[in-house]
Amino acid sequence: MVCTKYGPPDVLQLQEVEKPAPRDNEVLIRIYATAVTSSDCIIRGFKVSTRRWILGRLLLGLTKPRKPVLGLVLAGEIETVGKDVKRFQMGARVYAFTKFRFGAYAEYTCLPEDSVMAVMPSNLTYEEAAAIPFGGLLALHYLRKGNIQSEQKVLIYGASGAVGTSAVQLARHFGAEVTGVCSTTNVELVKSLGADQVIDYTQADFTKKGELYDLIFDAVGKASASNCEKALTPNGKYVSVGHGSPRPCAEDLLFLTELIATGQLQAVIDRCYPLEQIVEAHRYVDTGHKKGNVVITVEQNSQLHKTL
Numbered sequence: 001m002v003c004t005k006y007g008p009p010d011v012l013q014l015q016e017v018e019k020p021a022p023r024d025n026e027v028l029i030r031i032y033a034t035a036v037t038s039s040d041c042i043i044r045g046f047k048v049s050t051r052r053w054i055l056g057r058l059l060l061g062l063t064k065p066r067k068p069v070l071g072l073v074l075a076g077e078i079e080t081v082g083k084d085v086k087r088f089q090m091g092a093r094v095y096a097f098t099k100f101r102f103g104a105y106a107e108y109t110c111l112p113e114d115s116v117m118a119v120m121p122s123n124l125t126y127e128e129a130a131a132i133p134f135g136g137l138l139a140l141h142y143l144r145k146g147n148i149q150s151e152q153k154v155l156i157y158g159a160s161g162a163v164g165t166s167a168v169q170l171a172r173h174f175g176a177e178v179t180g181v182c183s184t185t186n187v188e189l190v191k192s193l194g195a196d197q198v199i200d201y202t203q204a205d206f207t208k209k210g211e212l213y214d215l216i217f218d219a220v221g222k223a224s225a226s227n228c229e230k231a232l233t234p235n236g237k238y239v240s241v242g243h244g245s246p247r248p249c250a251e252d253l254l255f256l257t258e259l260i261a262t263g264q265l266q267a268v269i270d271r272c273y274p275l276e277q278i279v280e281a282h283r284y285v286d287t288g289h290k291k292g293n294v295v296i297t298v299e300q301n302s303q304l305h306k307t308l
């Protein structure tokens with residue numbers, strides 16, 4: 001799926017591109033699932049503030065994405081390994097976060113062996129695995145940035161998105177007492193992920209309930225920072241997805257893999273679309289109301305070639 005220019009979802013077009021060949025330090029991955037993340041939609045639509053406009057274009061491409069095949073996360077099988085690759089073997093089922101290489105909206109991609117890539121937990125499907133890295137790695141980054149500690153009172157604002165659903169589960173793993181904030185339709189979901197309390201933001205303003213928190217993580221970037229700060233304990237911390245650029249590493253993904261294997265982290269999937277319908281998937285993610293993750297399945301011998 002090639003992003004032909006910056007714009008609405010239909011700038012994504014099905015095209016035949018050359019199958020990549022791995023370099024000596026790379027693996028060739030046959031992709032079975034990817035996801036449409038909020039970041040993919042930001043890049044596709046170039047939804048960047050005026051302040052970051054020039055830097056954004058220099059980084060991503062002046063008139064269209066320099067890396068025309070978007071897609072930040074993948075799950076698939078290693079088809080070939082370069083001659084210097086030691087960490088992975090042919091046939092391994094892996095999942096990955098591709099960072100600025102993008103490239104997951106395709107049947108194949110190559111990644112260096114030192115990428116943010118790990119062998120998938122054996123109890124996951126490819127679809128579930130593709131739903132983990134984006135939200136999981138971001139949530140881990142911000143909770144660590146907030147120096148999360150066991151027995152703290154932690155509030156996750158925007159607990160129903162990709163980052164939020166992971167943050168609730170990770171905060172529980174770290175031993176915190178977790179309060180999730182979401183809308184009415186997502187209250188049961190957030191409870192099911194282990195939140196001790198859930199506040200429906202359509203019914204109540206958490207900053208006016210008189211509760212104080214040791215850590216507030218705005219996982220959707222929509223809470224007022226000054227209001228959040230009023231709901232903090234004297235040494236409390238406030239972190240937001242709006243601040244900073246996380247740089248996840250392979251160890252972080254291995255950390256998540258361990259939590260999945262031990263049943264402490266699960267994938268939250270809202271909808272699945274085949275790659276041919278990724279334009280629809282982008283339209284849905286653009287609404288800003290997805291629950292957890294929107295996964296894309298990439299099937300061999302699918303409609304892809306028939307459509308072409």
Ligand SMILES: NC(=O)c1ccc[n+]([C@@H]2O[C@H](COP(=O)([O-])OP(=O)(O)OC[C@H]3O[C@@H](n4cnc5c(N)ncnc54)[C@H](OP(=O)(O)O)[C@@H]3O)[C@@H](O)[C@H]2O)c1
Binds near residue numbers: 039158
């Ligand atoms: N710092 C970085 O490097 C970085 C990188 C990637 C992404 N981000 C940002 O991270 C944020 C989260 O990403 P994501 O993929 O998790 O988002 P997402 O899944 O698209 O978030 C959607 C969820 O947010 C909830 N929501 C929408 N408006 C809300 C509000 N006013 N209050 C509370 N919840 C609200 C929605 O539920 P309801 O509509 O039902 O409330 C929905 O479940 C995005 O804003 C993205 O821009 C930052």
